[in-house]
Amino acid sequence: MLPHVLLLATVALGIVPAAAALASARWPYRSPAAAILLWQALGLSWGLAAVGTLAAVAAVHDRYGVAGGALSGAADAVRAAALGFGVSAIFAVARLCFLAAALALLTLLCWVLVAASAAVLLARRKHRTLLSLLAHGDPKVPGALVVDHPAAAAYCVPGLRSRIVISAGTLDLLDPPELAAVLAHERAHLRARHDLVLLPFGALVRAFPRSRLVHKAHVTVALLVEMLADDHALRHRPARELATALLRVGVSGAGHTPSGALAAVTGADGDVATRVARLLAPNPRLPLPAQALICAAAALLVAVPVSLLLFTF
Amino acid sequence: MNRLGELERAIMDVLWDNTEPLTVRQVGLRLTNRDLAHTTVMTVLDRLAKKGVVTRQRTGRAWQYQAAASRESYVTELMMHALDQAGDRSAALASFVRRVSQAEAAVLRRALARLGEIPRD
Numbered sequence: 001m002l003p004h005v006l007l008l009a010t011v012a013l014g015i016v017p018a019a020a021a022l023a024s025a026r027w028p029y030r031s032p033a034a035a036i037l038l039w040q041a042l043g044l045s046w047g048l049a050a051v052g053t054l055a056a057v058a059a060v061h062d063r064y065g066v067a068g069g070a071l072s073g074a075a076d077a078v079r080a081a082a083l084g085f086g087v088s089a090i091f092a093v094a095r096l097c098f099l100a101a102a103l104a105l106l107t108l109l110c111w112v113l114v115a116a117s118a119a120v121l122l123a124r125r126k127h128r129t130l131l132s133l134l135a136h137g138d139p140k141v142p143g144a145l146v147v148d149h150p151a152a153a154a155y156c157v158p159g160l161r162s163r164i165v166i167s168a169g170t171l172d173l174l175d176p177p178e179l180a181a182v183l184a185h186e187r188a189h190l191r192a193r194h195d196l197v198l199l200p201f202g203a204l205v206r207a208f209p210r211s212r213l214v215h216k217a218h219v220t221v222a223l224l225v226e227m228l229a230d231d232h233a234l235r236h237r238p239a240r241e242l243a244t245a246l247l248r249v250g251v252s253g254a255g256h257t258p259s260g261a262l263a264a265v266t267g268a269d270g271d272v273a274t275r276v277a278r279l280l281a282p283n284p285r286l287p288l289p290a291q292a293l294i295c296a297a298a299a300l301l302v303a304v305p306v307s308l309l310l311f312t313f
Numbered sequence: 314m315n316r317l318g319e320l321e322r323a324i325m326d327v328l329w330d331n332t333e334p335l336t337v338r339q340v341g342l343r344l345t346n347r348d349l350a351h352t353t354v355m356t357v358l359d360r361l362a363k364k365g366v367v368t369r370q371r372t373g374r375a376w377q378y379q380a381a382a383s384r385e386s387y388v389t390e391l392m393m394h395a396l397d398q399a400g401d402r403s404a405a406l407a408s409f410v411r412r413v414s415q416a417e418a419a420v421l422r423r424a425l426a427r428l429g430e431i432p433r434d
Contacts, residue, residue: 107321120404124406130391132318132322133322147391149391153410155406156406157405158404195407229406245409247421247428249409250418251421253396253412253413270421271411272410301374
């Protein structure tokens with residue numbers, strides 16, 4: 001099915017420069033939610049189109065889409081092989097190989113997602129066990145757990161039994177309004193389950209550990225998710241409190257990292273500086289029509305491979 | 314926190330405060346202000362052993378229990394996990410601030426100064 005192969009391959013290949021452009025664009029900072037949606041659509045569409053391209057080579061017709069055609073192709077191949085070798089049998093076997101490749105890619109993508117989820121759940125359970133034995137509440141940070149350690153740390157453990165954790169070092173470092181801003185930020189992460197947004201991108205890094213673009217996508221989405229939580233915190237707290245909290249915790253944590261260890265994955269000024277600049281001198285949000293356009297683009301990105309895979313044209 | 318969680322904490326505190334291994338009976342005696350059945354203490358100790366935070370060994374007829382690691386080393390483990398995650402952005406935990414390099418910290422320190430704030434660390 002040549003037209004299907006070409007269309008799906010165009011989608012899969014076209015997403016690569018599109019993702020690279022999105023990773024270096026600055027407009028996502030103005031509407032992180034819309035940008036995250038676009039990233040998700042790019043990722044999903046790429047997976048579907050890549051698997052679909054391989055399957056489309058194996059497809060012999062387009063009844064019930066590429067998926068139906070590829071299954072018929074497999075049946076033809078088995079039949080041809082049973083009848084003995086000829087030119088048509090060689091073609092049939094070649095198609096079978098492409099189908100196997102499509103299934104292998106699909107399995108890899110699903111497997112990394114399962115593996116990443118399992119690793120995350122295991123790490124969280126271990127972390128929660130230790131927290132339940134060691135951490136205690138503190139009236140300065142209602143609803144959060146405090147761990148008695150001098151280093152400045154503030155984080156959340158997402159999940160059904162979620163926790164917000166503040167180290168004693170952070171309690172000493174920040175004043176009450178700053179602590180409230182940190183709590184508002186972490187609560188936003190937990191409520192919106194931002195960890196589920198990041199999970200598939202972390203899984204893609206597992207699947208393609210050498211791809212710089214996949215790393216860049218993961219890092220970019222992670223930053224957008226932080227911006228989303230920052231924006232949420234701003235509904236309850238002034239920007240300056242959140243900004244100074246970010247700066248203080250950032251400065252204090254630098255002692256624990258060897259210099260330059262992270263330089264490879266961060267931008268010129270780094271994520272924290274970017275977030276602070278955005279809080280203190282915010283750009284206007286994208287206008288509504290622009291946001292609607294982004295959502296439409298995201299829907300189209302997913303709809304094209306899905307309809308080619310499933311429907312007859 | 315539920316009753317079981319509270320008991321686990323109290324028992325871990327007893328084990329952490331005693332360097333030598335304790336029997337179930339000795340743990341029960343050291344749990345102040347609690348009137349607990351022997352079997353309750355044993356059950357909780359077994360749960361903690363299953364979670365890997367308590368080790369046990371047989372001496373004579375009785376089992377003796379001990380914390381698998383000191384309180385301090387578990388606190389360090391927690392913090393290392395939290396700070397590592399802040400470095401590699403794994404989705405297990407979500408940090409408020411990602412770990413920053415020294416060069417980045419210099420930028421942040423200048424930004425604090427511009428705001429008229431003094432770094433407190």
